[in-house]
Amino acid sequence: MAQFKPVRKAVFPVAGLGTRFLPATKAMPKEMLPINDRPLIQHVYEEARDAGIEEFIFVTGRQKEMLEEHFDYQPELMQTLEARGKEDMVKKVRDCEMPAGKLFLTRQPCPLGLGHAIWCAKKLIGDEPFAILLPDDLVLNKQGCLSQMIDVYNKNGGNVVAVKNVPKEDTSKYGIVDTDNEGDKTVSIKGLVEKPDPANAPSTLSIVGRYILQPEVLDHLAAFETGAGNEIQLTDSMAKLIGYQPFHGLRFDGDHFDCGSRLGFIEANIAYGLADKDIGNNVKTILKNYS
Numbered sequence: 246m247a248q249f250k251p252v253r254k255a256v257f258p259v260a261g262l263g264t265r266f267l268p269a270t271k272a273m274p275k276e277m278l279p280i281n282d283r284p285l286i287q288h289v290y291e292e293a294r295d296a297g298i299e300e301f302i303f304v305t306g307r308q309k310e311m312l313e314e315h316f317d318y319q320p321e322l323m324q325t326l327e328a329r330g331k332e333d334m335v336k337k338v339r340d341c342e343m344p345a346g347k348l349f350l351t352r353q354p355c356p357l358g359l360g361h362a363i364w365c366a367k368k369l370i371g372d373e374p375f376a377i378l379l380p381d382d383l384v385l386n387k388q389g390c391l392s393q394m395i396d397v398y399n400k401n402g403g404n405v406v407a408v409k410n411v412p413k414e415d416t417s418k419y420g421i422v423d424t425d426n427e428g429d430k431t432v433s434i435k436g437l438v439e440k441p442d443p444a445n446a447p448s449t450l451s452i453v454g455r456y457i458l459q460p461e462v463l464d465h466l467a468a469f470e471t472g473a474g475n476e477i478q479l480t481d482s483m484a485k486l487i488g489y490q491p492f493h494g495l496r497f498d499g500d501h502f503d504c505g506s507r508l509g510f511i512e513a514n515i516a517y518g519l520a521d522k523d524i525g526n527n528v529k530t531i532l533k534n535y536s
């Protein structure tokens with residue numbers, strides 16, 4: 246099997262304004278909203294860590310300090326929990342302690358779009374393939390979505406994005422891929438369009454917020470070209486890699502939740518609550534009471 250450069254770094258863009266969740270996100274970062282017992286950012290951190298990622302790069306902005314605090318050590322809290330014999334809680338808190346030298350921070354001065362956020366991490370990414378995880382997008386599955394994508398990357402190299410089918414009338418909300426093998430688990434991508442009208446959409450396969458990209462995408466982002474919604478779109482720069490590097494989409498295993506929308510957020514809380522061994526049965530009972 247060909248040896249490709251390993252994916253060691255992951256970028257977490259967290260500088261957006263989270264307007265769809267106002268007023269909850271007026272002072273609190275959207276990425277700190279909890280699904281079951283942990284914030285969105287911790288879900289994606291754990292997914293990346295379990296996929297073998299070694300360096301975690303946050304692209305932050307104003308009022309986002311809470312995100313780095315969440316991954317810091319809390320000696321007083323730990324001492325108190327240990328003194329009270331709360332071993333299960335100690336373990337839970339340990340799960341979000343970032344080991345020394347693993348967290349890297351950069352700022353996006355203004356939320357000009359996802360592509361711009363990634364460009365802001367250019368120096369920290371350097372000259373190697375990297376992953377991007379959007380904390381809005383959660384995938385509930387035993388093997389995490391990024392880990393599944395790394396398996397595809399290890400076979401093909403190049404670039405890999407997570408994809409799933411959406412209703413035809415919704416293509417204008419997502420980045421959509423153009424492919425000749427739409428039905429396969431791993432699709433070969435020959436084009437990408439951000440938020441196309443249903444009439445012009447090349448397929449109904451949309452990109453979900455997980456990417457493995459080659460560093461050359463950063464050269465294209467440096468042009469700061471604006472696209473759909475007048476934002477600097479990542480999709481437009483990714484599209485420029487097609488034809489020069491392998492580009493695949495993976496229909497991942499697992500249930501996907503768009504936690505950036507209020508309905509997706511509620512659905513995710515139900516699904517993660519049901520999957521929780523401690524409270525799952527109680528959640529089921531509560532749901533019965535409401536149906």
Ligand code: UTP
Nearest residue numbers: 258259260261262263264265356357358359362
């Ligand atoms: P979204 O577009 O879903 O987040 O971006 P948003 O803009 O904060 O939310 P709404 O639409 O206003 O409700 C997905 C991820 O990319 C980050 C966001 O923080 C979020 O985690 N992002 C987006 C940036 O870091 N910078 C940007 O310029 C845009």
